[in-house]
Structure formats: C-alpha cells, structure tokens
Amino acid sequence: MATSTGLRQRNAVSGALGMGVATLWLSIIVLLPLAALAVTSMENGVAGFIDAVTQPAALATLRITVTVSAIVALINVVMGTIVAWVLVRDDFPGKRFVNATIDLPFALPTIVASIVLLALYGPNSPIGIHLNATPAGLVVALTFVTLPFVVRAVQPVLMEVDREVEQAAHSLGAGPWTTFRRVVLPALTPAMISGAGLAFARAIGEYGSVVLIGGNIPHETQVASQYIQQQIEIDRPVNAAAVSVVLLLISFLSLFVLRLWAGRTQRHEEQDA
Incomplete structure (x- = not known):
C-alpha cells in the first residue's frame, strides 16, 4: 500500500x-x-490598428494572400491525393526516390526554391514559360512548398483502407470511379481536409519561395509577408505588426476550425463503432 x-x-x-x-x-x-x-x-490604440489593416495596400495584400493560399490548398487536395495514391497503390522504378523527394520542400530553404523557380519560369525561361511577377508564379511557388502536407496526411490513411471492401464493391458491379467515390473517398476526406488546412496555414505566411518569383508588385503580386517586410523597411513597425496579427488570426482560425471538425468526426466514428 x-x-x-x-x-x-x-x-x-x-x-x-x-x-x-x-x-x-x-x-x-x-x-x-x-x-x-x-x-x-496596438501601440496606436484600436483605431490605429484598424487603420493599419484597412489601408488599401494592406487590404490588397491580404486579399491576394488569402486567395492564392486557398487556390493552392485546393490544388494540393487534388494533386496531393493523386500523388499519395500512386505512391501507395502503384509499383514503379524509382518509387523510393520519388517518395523521398516529396519531403524535399520541408528540408530545402524556401529561398532556394524561389531561385530555382525564377530560373525555370523567369524572363530567361529555358522552357518558354514566363511566370515571373504573376499570380500564377505565386501559385506555383506556394504549391511547391505546401505539397507534402496533403501527401503525408493522405498516405498513411490510404495504407489503412480495407482493400477487401473495394474488392467487394467491384464484385457487386461497381466501377473504379464509383468504388473510389463511395468506399475510398469517405475514408480519405478527413486526411485531405487536414492536409489542405495545414497547406493553407503554411501558404498564408510564406515568404522565401515567393520573394523572387512573385515580383512584389503592390495590388498585383505582393503577398502579406512581403508587405510586412516593406513596412519594416520604411520604419512603420506598428503597421507591420498589425498585418502580422491579422495573418496570425487567419492561420489560427483555420487550424482551430480544422481541429474542431476533426474532433467532431472522430466522435461520430466512435459512436458508429
């Protein structure tokens, strides 16, 4: 005792x-x-904070950042799921190399990605595709650095999917698309949404990968992180901090909603079990 x-x-x-x-x-x-x-x-009070984040330049950069980040998250939901499917369900030469390459954006300094993308899609593009200082360039850069989030979220779930259920659906006459939509997709959806939320939150505050390819053109391709740096350079730290707080709130809210949804989904699964 x-x-x-x-x-x-x-x-x-x-x-x-x-x-x-x-x-x-x-x-x-x-x-x-x-x-x-x-x-x-809040150094200038609430009125100063509101004024800082509602300036036309600040609103434009926030709009561009949120819009591009949402587009990137949607692209990664589709392409990341396809990549995860290929890595789990298909065998091909170099599969281990491809699987290791997926994590490269995690380890690679993002400024290096921007240099590579500028060399590939810049004014002297060797393949004739010019994306420098365009919204498309922002999308490509942010898609590159956020792709692993969806792939690594979907991959382990796809490994756990019961293949016998898929085979049963096929034996009952269901085609590949019907089987995927009715059997596989419901199991993957939570992981896909989780990966998309993480990709969105990462893209919101990304700087290094867009600093060169983006062009930093106000009202066109300037993202919030570049606007914040600009405000620091012209000695407006309060404005920079105010926009930073807005980015923080956007990221926090997206992750918070994601956690709530994941918890609710888990409770429903436990009740069904």
Whole structure:
C-alpha cells in the first residue's frame, strides 16, 4: 500500500514538473513573442490598428494572400491525393526516390526554391514559360512548398483502407470511379481536409519561395509577408505588426476550425463503432 502511494506521489510530481517545463518552454518560444507582437500592433490604440489593416495596400495584400493560399490548398487536395495514391497503390522504378523527394520542400530553404523557380519560369525561361511577377508564379511557388502536407496526411490513411471492401464493391458491379467515390473517398476526406488546412496555414505566411518569383508588385503580386517586410523597411513597425496579427488570426482560425471538425468526426466514428 505504501509502495503504491509513493508511486502515485512520484508520478504526480513528475507530471507536474513535466507540465511546468512544457508550459515554460511554450511561453518563451510561442506565447511571449506573440504577446509582444500584439502589444506592438496596438501601440496606436484600436483605431490605429484598424487603420493599419484597412489601408488599401494592406487590404490588397491580404486579399491576394488569402486567395492564392486557398487556390493552392485546393490544388494540393487534388494533386496531393493523386500523388499519395500512386505512391501507395502503384509499383514503379524509382518509387523510393520519388517518395523521398516529396519531403524535399520541408528540408530545402524556401529561398532556394524561389531561385530555382525564377530560373525555370523567369524572363530567361529555358522552357518558354514566363511566370515571373504573376499570380500564377505565386501559385506555383506556394504549391511547391505546401505539397507534402496533403501527401503525408493522405498516405498513411490510404495504407489503412480495407482493400477487401473495394474488392467487394467491384464484385457487386461497381466501377473504379464509383468504388473510389463511395468506399475510398469517405475514408480519405478527413486526411485531405487536414492536409489542405495545414497547406493553407503554411501558404498564408510564406515568404522565401515567393520573394523572387512573385515580383512584389503592390495590388498585383505582393503577398502579406512581403508587405510586412516593406513596412519594416520604411520604419512603420506598428503597421507591420498589425498585418502580422491579422495573418496570425487567419492561420489560427483555420487550424482551430480544422481541429474542431476533426474532433467532431472522430466522435461520430466512435459512436458508429
């Protein structure tokens, strides 16, 4: 009895210590910087914050950022799912190499991606495709850096899909598309949405991959991260902080809604089981 009590006490102490260390670390790395950002954005009061984020240039860059990020997320839902399907269901020479290449955007400095894309699609494009300083260039750059999110979210779920159910559907006369839509797609949808949400949140704040290929043209191709840098360079840190807070809120809300939806889906699956 004494041994059991002592074990519980040690577990309680270690649990409290671990919680304290985790909270301190998150406070130093995440909460304090975010608090400093929020305070800076409010230096001129609420009216100053609203004025900073409603300036025509700020609104234009936010509109471009959100629109392009949403397009990129939708593209990655389709193409990322197809890539995951090929990697899981098909065998071909070089499959391991392709599978490893998917993670390259995670490891590659994004400014390198921008240099490569500028060389490939810039004014001196060797393939005759010129995307420099165009919205299409932004889409290509952001699609490159966010592709792994959908692929890696869908891939493990696709591995767990029961192939016998698909075979049963085929034996009952269902075609490939019907089988995919009725059997496979419902199982993949949560992972696809999760990957799309992460891709959207990443694209919202991306800078390195678009800094060269995007062109940074106000009201046309200037994304929010470039606008923030511009405001810092012209000594308007409050405006930069205000737009940064808006980006933070957009990303947080998208991830928060994603978590709520994932939790609700999990509860429904547990109830059905």
